[in-house]
Structure formats: structure tokens, C-alpha cells
């Protein structure tokens with residue numbers, strides 16, 4: 001039962017496995033996981049959006065972190 005609750009809460013917070021919050025570089029159109037070195041270095045052109053939204057904008061995942 002506990003596992004089910006955790007899964008439900010995570011589903012609500014994480015928005016499922018498909019979409020997650022990423023750092024999207026509006027200049028290069030590459031998106032990063034927030035833990036990525038390049039996401040940390042990207043302060044000027046990066047915005048925080050959902051990975052699904054980034055893909056909708058024609059973004060590509062980072063080769064280092066995989067988005």
C-alpha cells in the first residue's frame with residue numbers, strides 16, 4: 001500500500017516519467033537535466049520548462065545528460 005501511495009505522489013510531483021522539468025537553452029535549442037554541468041553554466045539563455053514543451057518547440061536533448 002505504501003508503495004502505491006509513493007508512486008501516486010511521485011506521479012503528481014514528477015508529472016510522470018514522460019515529462020519532467022528541464023533547462024531549455026533558447027539559443028541552441030538544446031535542453032538539459034538540471035543536474036547537468038551545462039545547465040548550471042547556462043544562465044543567460046536557459047528557461048525552465050517541461051521536457052514535452054521543449055520537444056514541442058523543436059528542442060533536442062543534450063548529449064551529455066540526455067535531457
Ligand SMILES: [Zn+2]
Pocket residue numbers: 031032033036037038039062063064065066067
Ligand atoms: Zn546537459
